[in-house]
Amino acid sequence: MTLLEQFQLWLGSIWPEWAAYITPAIIGVVVVLGFVLTTVIIFIYLERRLLGRFQIRTGPNRLGPEGIFQPIATALKVLLKEDIVPAKADKAVHWLAPVIVFAPILLIFAVVPFGKGAIFTDLNVGIVYVVAISSLSAVGIYMAGWASSNKYALIAALRAVAQMVSYELPVILSILGVVLMVGSLSMNQIVESQSIPFILLQPLGFVIFFLGTVAEMNRCPFDLLEADSEIVAGYHTEYSGMKFALFYLGEYGHAVAYSAIIATLFLGGWQGPLLPPIIWFLIKIVAVFCFIVWMRATLPRLRVDQLMAFAWKCLLPLAVINLFIIAAEVLWLPESMPWIMVVLNFAFAGVLILLWSKLFTLGGGRVEV
C-alpha cells in the first residue's frame, strides 16, 4: 500500500469520502510537479557547470554563489521573450506541440518509486505505462516540426519519427529481460526484487536500454533532431518565448525521467545501505545524468543512416539475444546462486559486443543519384 493510499484511508475516517479521495491526489500531483521542476532547474545548472569543466572553462558563476541562480535568470529571460509564430504556421498545432512534448514527462513520474511506498500510484502494469507514455513525445516533436512550416524543422520531424520508432524496439526488448526476472510489471516490485542491481545481472540489457533511452531523449551522440551544425535547431527552430521554454524543460525533464527509470530498472532504485531511500534514489539519478552529460561533452554525432543501422543492426539483434539468454537462465539456473548468472552474463555481454563491433559496420555510403 502506498503512502498516498494510507493517507487517503486516514482522511476517509474524518472527512467526507469525496474530499478524502481528491485531497491526496492533489497533494501527490503538487509534490511530483514540484519535484520535477526543481530537479530540472538543478539539472540545467549541473549540466552547464559540468560542461564548463569538461570544456576547460568555468561555466556560469556570476549570479549568486557559484552561479546557482543562473537557471532562474535564464528562465526569466526566456519567459519575457516575444512569442513569434511564423505566418504560414499551423497555429493550433504549433501551440499544442510543446504541451504534448512536456506533459508525458510529468505523467511518467506517476509510477516512479521514490522510496518504500513513496509512489504516486503503484500501477500493476507500471513499466508498460512508462513505455506507452514516453513514446507520446515523438508525436509532439513531429507536430512541432510539421506545424512550423520550416524546412529544417520538417527534416527534424521526419528524423524524429524514424528515430523514436526504431529505438523503441530495443528498449522494450531489454525491459522484457528485467520483467522476466522480476515476474511483475509493477515498478515497486521491480525495485524490491533487486537484491543485486540488474546492471550486474544483465549488463548487456543495461547497455542496450541505456543507449536506447539516450536516443529517445535526443541526447548526444544521437541528438539528430536538434543537430545544430546541420539543421540549426531542428524541430524547435521556429519556437520562442514560453513555448521554447517548454521544449527546453521537456528536454531536461526527459533526462530526469529517463535517469529515474534507468535508476529504477537497473541500479536498484531507492535501495541502498545507511542513507534514506530518497537520497539513494537522487544519487543514482544524478549519477546517470552526469554520465549522459559526459557523453554529450565528448562524443560527436552519428549520421542519420548510421543511427538507424545502429538501432536495427546492432541494438535490436543484441536485445533479442539478450532476451533469450535471460529467459534460459531464469528457466534453468538455480535461483539460489545469482553470482553464476552475473559471471555468465558479463561473459556473454563481452563476447557479443566484441562480435558485433567486428562484424557490422555502421551505415551505407554514397547513394547514386
Added chain:
Amino acid sequence: MAIRTEPFILNMGPQHPSTHGVFRMRVTLDGEVVLDVEPVVGYLHRGIEKLAEGRTYTQNIPFTDRLDYLASMTNNLAYVLAVEKLAGIEVPERAEHLRIIMAEMMRIASHLMAVGFFLNDLGAMMTPVLYMWREREKLLDLFEMVCGQRLTYNYMRVGGVSHDIPEEFLPALRRFVAEMPGLIDEYDQFLAQNEIVLARSKGVGVLPEDLAINIAASGPVLRASGVQWDIRRGDPYSIYDRFDFDIPVGSAGDCYDRYWVRVQEMRQSVRILEQAIPQLPQGEVCAKVPQLLRPPVGEVYGRIEAPKGELGFYLVSDNSIAPYRFRIRPPTLINLTALRDMVIGWKVADLIITFGSIDVCLGEIDR
C-alpha cells in the same frame, strides 16, 4: 490516390551555424540525400581588390589581414613577397627568419581552428574546439607580444617586418614548441581513436586525385588526395629551402585524410620552428625601403603555401605609388569549386562536414 514526391530545395545560410561565415548553399534534397549543391558567395564582398588600386603599396598590407582573417600573417607575407619580387628588394636575414617563424605559428593556429571546427561540425558540442582554442590562445598571445594585435596583425612590411621581437618572445615560443608535440598527440586521438569520427569521416566526401589536380586545388585538400605538392618545397620562397621538414600526403582524399594531413602539418610546423629558433641571427629587421615605393613597370605573381592552400597575389605596376592591378588568388574559393562533386549522393550531415573539411574562410572567398 498516388503519393507524389518531389525534391526539396533548402537554402542553407547565409545565416547558419556551420557555414563558417556568411555563405549560402542552395541544396536540393531528396529526403536526406543531397542531389545538388549550388554555392552562393558574395555576402562579405568588400571590394578589396578595387580599393587596393587607390592606396600605396604599404597601405595595402592591412587589407590583406582581412582576407583570411584566421591566417593574417601568411596573407601579409604573400603580399609583401609579391611586392618585393616586383621591386627587387633584398630582405635582411633576421627578418626572413622572423617571417618563417610567424608563418609557421600562423599555420599551426589556422590548422587548430580547422581541426576543432571539423569535430564541431561532426557534433562534438564545442569541447574539441575549446581545447584547440586553448593552444591558439597561446599563439595569439605570442603574436600580441610582437605586434600588439591578436587577429589582424599587419606585421610584415615590404623589405622586412615592422618591429623586432621583444625579449620575452623567444622564451615563450620555446615553451610553446616544447609542449606542442604532446598536445598534438592528444588532439590526434580525438580524430584517430574515436569510432564515431572514423565512421563519419572515412570515405566521405572523396576528392579523387585527377579531379583535385584539374580544379587546381591546393594545400591540405590537394595533399589529402595523394598529390605531393607543397609550394614551400616545389617553388621555395623566403628561406624555406634551408629547413628540413616532410610533406604529409593522404591517400584516400576523404574528409578524414584532409584532417589527418592538417594534424601532421602541425607537427612539421613545430619541427620548422624548432630549427628556426636557434638559427635566428642578429641584425636589421627591415631593409631601407622608400616610404612611397614606386616599383618599376611590370607585373608579378607571388605565391606562398598559406595554411589553406596556394595564396597568390598578382600585381601590375605602372611605376606609380599604387598598384595598377591588385588581384588575389584565394585558395579556398578554388578548393570550394570541388564541393559539388564531393557531396552529391551523400547525406546532409556529410555535406556539412565535407564543406567544413575544405576549411573555408569567407573573408578570403568574397574579398
